[in-house]
Amino acid sequence: MPVVGMAGGGQLARMTQQAAIALGVSLRVLAATPNDAAAKVVSGVRVGDDRSLDDLLAFGQGCDVVTFDHEHVPGAHIRKLESTGVPCRPGPAALAHAQDKLVMRERLSGMGVPCPAYAPVPRAEPLKTLEDFAADHGLPLVVKAVRGGYDGKGVWVLDALDEAAGDMIRDLLSKDVDLMVEEHVAFTRELAALVARSPYGQGAAYPIVETVQEGGICTEVIAPAPGLPKDVAAEAQRLALTIAGELGVVGLLAVELFETDRGLIVNELAMRPHNSGHWTIEGARTSQFEQHLRAVLDLPLGSTEPTAAYTVMANVLGGDDPDVYARYIHVMAHDPAVKVHMYAKESRPGRKIGHVTALGDDLDDVRERARHAAAYLRWGTRMKEREGRR
Amino acid sequence: MPVVGMAGGGQLARMTQQAAIALGVSLRVLAATPNDAAAKVVSGVRVGDDRSLDDLLAFGQGCDVVTFDHEHVPGAHIRKLESTGVPCRPGPAALAHAQDKLVMRERLSGMGVPCPAYAPVPRAEPLKTLEDFAADHGLPLVVKAVRGGYDGKGVWVLDALDEAAGDMIRDLLSKDVDLMVEEHVAFTRELAALVARSPYGQGAAYPIVETVQEGGICTEVIAPAPGLPKDVAAEAQRLALTIAGELGVVGLLAVELFETDRGLIVNELAMRPHNSGHWTIEGARTSQFEQHLRAVLDLPLGSTEPTAAYTVMANVLGGDDPDVYARYIHVMAHDPAVKVHMYAKESRPGRKIGHVTALGDDLDDVRERARHAAAYLRWGTRMKEREGRR
Structure with a gap:
């Protein structure tokens, strides 16, 4: 029976184990700690950092396929793992669109998929970009971290482009957080x-x-x-x-x-x-x-x-x-x-x-x-x- | 969250793990080998012999309750485990009725539950008992091992009380297999x-x-x-x-x-x-x-x-x-x-x-x-x- 490796030891890997048990497939997880949600219920646990190339490569050995319970494994590492003969699914090219919101917006817009209006926020004169964007699309604006957000983290709704907003944007950029801005969609x-x-x-x-x-x-x-x-x-x-x-x-x-x-x-x-x-x-x-x-x-x-x-x-x-x-x-x-x-x-x-x-x-x-x-x-x-x- | 120990590492323990994952309960299994069906999908595996008192007692430590995926753990061992403060469910008194078919028949008949006619097969003159039983209930007869049978094992249907049947009965008794006889029920x-x-x-x-x-x-x-x-x-x-x-x-x-x-x-x-x-x-x-x-x-x-x-x-x-x-x-x-x-x-x-x-x-x-x-x-x-x- 094949061995599926899942990078990440959260609840998604935990619940995947229930399905793996039924299919008779072996699930291995790469978890940050032995106390991770999935690590507690899988016999094939490797404790390590799934953002570390070494840990990922070591984990991939013996797996017939590697998949992910989150978006945080760097694409370059996944490519390296694939080069050792371990298929990664989804592959790094596809996964880039779930890892990087700007890559995703550019690709989807290019395909004609309806998306909110968006723009990258440059490190030089970021507020100017936000002001121009607000002039076109109105307030509030939605500022997003290009990478790494989840569950509302990495998303900021700005009702005004005031001093506090400016401080926040400059603070994020100074911490090397890449930002983008999107229109606030009035959804039902x-x-x-x-x-x-x-x-x-x-x-x-x-x-x-x-x-x-x-x-x-x-x-x-x-x-x-x-x-x-x-x-x-x-x-x-x-x-x-x-x-x-x-x-x-x-x-x-x-x-x-x-x-x-x-x-x-x-x-x-x-x-x-x-x-x-x-x-x-x-x-x-x-x-x-x-x-x-x-x-x-x-x-x-x-x-x-x-x-x-x-x-x-x-x-x-x-x-x-x-x-x-x-x-x-x-x-x-x-x-x-x-x-x-x-x-x-x-x-x-x-x-x-x-x-x-x-x-x-x-x-x-x-x-x-x-x-x-x-x-x-x-x-x-x-x-x-x-x-x-x- | 409580820890449930299950003695036995077969498919029943394996599928119990799926349910334990949902409930957030920790399942530990006492499995004969690391390759047992359940041992492959549980992080809390203890490899040991669930018929060994020492292994059972060691397994029970740290469990909030111990249960079973088969009938083969001796009742005396379960009583000993309970005496260390670990509740066993089902308890040994109830479990005896699933472990010993003669105990079960005697108890159920005493309760007025409809059961096939049955009799113990004594070591002295076993064939005499079978012949008397056949005279009352007809042929074929069903001979059963009192303990340890499963999936048709430990059950023999005798169409005749001939020499071959006699040899088989004597052979089983010589191997210390306790036997009982039951009428062959004509079921729909x-x-x-x-x-x-x-x-x-x-x-x-x-x-x-x-x-x-x-x-x-x-x-x-x-x-x-x-x-x-x-x-x-x-x-x-x-x-x-x-x-x-x-x-x-x-x-x-x-x-x-x-x-x-x-x-x-x-x-x-x-x-x-x-x-x-x-x-x-x-x-x-x-x-x-x-x-x-x-x-x-x-x-x-x-x-x-x-x-x-x-x-x-x-x-x-x-x-x-x-x-x-x-x-x-x-x-x-x-x-x-x-x-x-x-x-x-x-x-x-x-x-x-x-x-x-x-x-x-x-x-x-x-x-x-x-x-x-x-x-x-x-x-x-x-x-x-x-x-x-x-």
Whole structure:
């Protein structure tokens, strides 16, 4: 049976292990510490730095294919690993578009994919660029780190180009953070398209979902996106499959989209299992984690058929009291059908430490079940008090 | 988060790891070799002999609860482990009924549970006992090893009490195999009832399934058992829940049943995840593996609601060519919705090395899909030739 190596030991690698167990495939992970979410549940753990060439090359030996649970492995290192005969999927050329937002915008715009207006922020006279951009596209502006952001980190919404904004921009640039600016898109809601593509060229698209964000962090995913017109859903799937094909993605591609009055606009790309696809563990015939493994192993892709009318995933964020397990009793007794997924990560306030999934025919009921379970796991009996305060 | 220790490193422990990952619970296994099915996918592996008291005691240290993926850990060792303060679930008193078929028959008969007629086979004049038993119950007779049998091993159907039968019985007794005899039950089909019970006393019953056996090995499980009258299904669930309660089972209890003209008759008991429950991974809201963990952790039990009208599980047995992975391409391309579960065990002809699951509304179609996938994984393109020969 083949050996799949995954660089990164987070919850995505952790959940990939569940799929690897079913397929009989060996999963190895390169984790920063033995306490990483995936390191705790995989027998083939190599502790190391996945940004270090030496560690990556050592990890790749004995793997039939290497894939990634995040975007942070340098492309040059991946090319070097490939040169030793270990296929990396997605490959470095495709992955560049998930690692570098400017590369992504340039490529997608060149393909005619609708994107927000954008511009690089130069080190010389950055504020001049922002002012010109604001003159064309209005305020607020969205400033993004070109590389390395996630979960709202690396994204700053500027309501004014005042002194504080100027200080922040100069401070970031002085720390060698490359920046770009984008127009603030007036969207009605956020959607995500998840597709898989195999080296053979087979593609598979999941139903389009709605993602609900709070403070830049996804809190809830509704599958399928309620009330989304069929033609818009088909267009979103077509966009994602086209991007996957044009960029030569192998594995999963998640495309975060804005639904707007002027149509769909692409926000971000990820080339790995994605938070917006956790609902597929119970809600689709093939989970995104199994699908990613099938794709990187060049196996035929699995059915993306939903298993229920509605599936809702709610992220569990860390609360004040880290003893989440003590709160299982209420959650499981209250709703014997809700599915709990915890990542065995240290609980810190606001950190994604797990998720819950509910499914059924009645969307309001399903949402309420998922929200209740996630909020209770975070706050316990102080949930209502907290909810009231928001 | 609690640590659950499982004695035994087979496929049941392997699939329990999938559920442990979701619950955020740490699973440790005591495996005979680092190549055991579960040892390959768990970070907390202790290699040792689960029939050795020293290895069991050492394994138990640091576990919050210990459970079992088979029946072979001696009760005295479990009692000793419990005396060190590590709860064992199920406990030794309950487990005795899954370890010793004579203890089980005596207890169930005493409870008024319908069982086949049975008798111990004494070391002195064993054939006299068999002849007397045959005079009362007719031929064939079923001789069973009191302890240690599985998958048809330890069960002998005697059509005649001739010289060969006598030699076999004497040979077994000379090897210190304790024997018992049972009437050969004329059943219409075999069923299985799977229930869970927690220390708190909560019980949960899965739908009753039909199990199809060939040569003493279960090859197929159909959930729910087609055409089973509601009152018979309810009676089977009631029987299993009653046995679980009376015996003080904690965890899963699988009750293998004969459906006969004179009603349901109990065949065997198992107190662990069971082959007849593998369909629950996709076919029920809570898999048997998650349910077993919830029960031994004294968490509220999960919903046993089926996720489809019919779910069929077919075991994959080893064929002549051990390269099962090469046959994934056909199976997955032929049926993108069939779910493949391989145990990463060395393939030997006739050995259970995996299972496949299909589900849907049309039973004939679902059975055909599961059978095709299992047969192809076993035989490849020589499947039809083999099928014809049977």
